[in-house]
Amino acid sequence: MLRLFVGIELPDTVKQALAKLCEAHPAARWHGPEQLHLTLNFIGQVSEEQARRMAEVLVDVPGPQFELKVQGVGYFGAPERPQVLWAGVAETPLLYQLQQRLEARLLPLGLEPDGRSYTPHITLARIRHGMPLQAFLQRHAQLSLPAFPVDHIGLFLSRSGDQGVRYEVLQRFRLL
Known part of the structure; x- marks a missing residue:
């Protein structure tokens, strides 16, 4: 069995800028x-x-x-017990439309519908023990990186291992 998802690869400049947000936090497991x-x-x-x-x-x-x-930055989970720390994206109608078109194509092939509304985000860290993140959120509330072009999507393979989860792009697909 393969564990898959469809996603957008980030340019190296964006990845490096987000990696700089990493800071010492006793309960964060940074990506x-x-x-x-x-x-x-x-x-x-x-x-x-x-x-x-x-x-x-x-x-x-x-x-x-x-x-x-x-x-911007945010988290999933209750304020006193956050679970995932993430960077958000600016409101982009074409992103939501793409996500919906992909879902419509994949549902007949076995994609399980997600009952939650789509919240585009880039996971920065998983939070253990629900440590508060208010200081981090306040420091980075105004996060804003230069826009980058999205001209393709990828079919990703997710593998768990001793070093944590690793992602591999199996195939790239150009947006038409």
């Missing part, structure tokens, strides 16, 4: 620059045959290229 990406659709565990069929429907992804801008 390295090589792990930073923006997930569009989490697929989960699928067979190699399902993965092949999913890749086929991604070949001619409809939708224009667009620009994406990393902006």
Whole structure:
């Protein structure tokens, strides 16, 4: 079984800028620059045959290229017990439209629908023990990186190992 998701690769300049946000925090397990990406659709565990069929429907992804801008920081979880620290993106209608088109193409092939609304984000760290993040959030509330072009998406493989989770792009698909 393969653990997959569809996402957007970040330029090295964006990855390096986000990596600089890393700071000592007793409960944070920071993602390295090589792990930073923006997930569009989490697929989960699928067979190699399902993965092949999913890749086929991604070949001619409809939708224009667009620009994406990393902006702001936030977290998932309760304020007293945050679980994930993330960087957000500026409101980009074309991003939401792309995510919805991809979901519509992948649902018939076994993608499990997500009951939550799509919240585009770049996971920076996982937080253990629910340590408060208010100081970090205040320091980086005005985070704003230069916009970058998005001209393709990737089908990512997620692998767990001794060194944590690693992501590998199996295939890239140009936006038309």
